[in-house]
Amino acid sequence: MDKFNFFNDMQEKINQVLENSPVKDIEKNVKAMMGQGFSKLDLVTREEFDTQAQVLATTRAKLEALEAQVAALEAQMKKQA
Structure with missing residues (x-):
């Protein structure tokens, strides 16, 4: 053997x-x-977690863009005043 x-x-x-x-x-x-x-x-499942993490990242990016727009508008208003 x-x-x-x-x-x-x-x-x-x-x-x-x-x-x-x-x-x-x-x-x-x-x-x-x-x-x-x-x-x-x-x-939650890993898939659900990953989906929510992606939604959060997208929302965070939009929020940062909106904050930048508000800051620019505020600076523009200060110049006009």
Whole structure:
């Protein structure tokens, strides 16, 4: 038996043991518990967060442009007065 077959057989046996062990059930239960816990929290998805971050950046840029316009208008009014 060469090393490659030995390691493949060993990996296959370990996978069979893990599939038939309670580890799979524990993993499923932990995932279910965590999913329930996260659903109770007020969380947003990454996509929603990125969208809102983009909206905020756009709004901030518009605000800065408007502030510059107001400052220019105020300076113009001071010159006229």
